[in-house]
Amino acid sequence: AQSVTQLGSHVSVSEGALVLLRCNYSSSVPPYLFWYVQYPNQGLQLLLKYTTGATLVKGINGFEAEFKKSETSFHLTKPSAHMSDAAEYFCAVSPLISSGSARQLTFGSGTQLTVLP
Amino acid sequence: EAQVTQNPRYLITVTGKKLTVTCSQNMNHEYMSWYRQDPGLGLRQIYYSMNVEVTDKGDVPEGYKVSRKEKRNFPLILESPSPNQTSLYFCASSVTGLSYEQYFGPGTRLTVT
Numbered sequence: 001a002q003s004v005t006q007l008g009s010h011v012s013v014s015e016g017a018l019v020l021l022r023c024n025y026s027s028s029v030p031p032y033l034f035w036y037v038q039y040p041n042q043g044l045q046l047l048l049k050y051t052t053g054a055t056l057v058k059g060i061n062g063f064e065a066e067f068k069k070s071e072t073s074f075h076l077t078k079p080s081a082h083m084s085d086a087a088e089y090f091c092a093v094s095p096l097i098s099s100g101s102a103r104q105l106t107f108g109s110g111t112q113l114t115v116l117p
Numbered sequence: 118e119a120q121v122t123q124n125p126r127y128l129i130t131v132t133g134k135k136l137t138v139t140c141s142q143n144m145n146h147e148y149m150s151w152y153r154q155d156p157g158l159g160l161r162q163i164y165y166s167m168n169v170e171v172t173d174k175g176d177v178p179e180g181y182k183v184s185r186k187e188k189r190n191f192p193l194i195l196e197s198p199s200p201n202q203t204s205l206y207f208c209a210s211s212v213t214g215l216s217y218e219q220y221f222g223p224g225t226r227l228t229v230t
Contacts, residue, residue, distance in 0.1 A: 032217065041223070043221030044207065044209075045221070102165060110159055
């Protein structure tokens with residue numbers, strides 16, 4: 001069974017500072033990996049995903065994440081935080097080989113990002 | 118505009134009073150799903166549907182029912198709501214069950230007293 005751990009339920013950074021949100025997964029086989037963002041009073045929106053190929057993936061709004069198999073991690077980063085980045089961020093995994101015919105997502109518990117002026 | 122809509126957005130009800138939360142998508146997606154979001158637990162899947170008349174249980178299906186009579190609609194039914202079903206509910210859809218990206222509705226905040 002897969003699981004996702006997001007270290008830090010709340011992260012605060014100053015505007016212009018580096019954003020680092022941590023995600024580790026446990027799976028016998030490296031899964032597909034996703035980051036979703038949830039802005040206040042909205043649904044989740046896909047930020048970026050890793051399926052195959054280059055382990056450093058770029059997403060929307062200047063975010064990127066690197067898949068590190070040896071560390072079973074998929075941390076999300078952004079070089080310079082903006083006030084508009086304040087949101088809740090969810091890491092999610094999906095098995096490489098889907099059971100049945102649905103790509104089931106397992107979500108982490110989320111990290112609330114606060115950006116301080 | 119391509120979107121997933123949910124109604125109502127907010128609902129306060131009492132224990133045992135049947136309710137339905139509607140979900141509709143206009144993207145002709147085959148796959149639809151319901152999640153509940155609780156603090157510290159992330160999103161957990163309740164039910165999903167691969168296509169019309171095809172539904173299956175997710176991780177937390179107890180106390181919920183769904184139906185998929187039309188491709189665009191996937192209502193969530195709570196026949197006898199209880200306080201432990203107080204939560205934020207999201208409907209999502211994707212092109213197929215194997216698609217990488219799911220599109221989420223805005224959420225329905227349900228309170229059961």
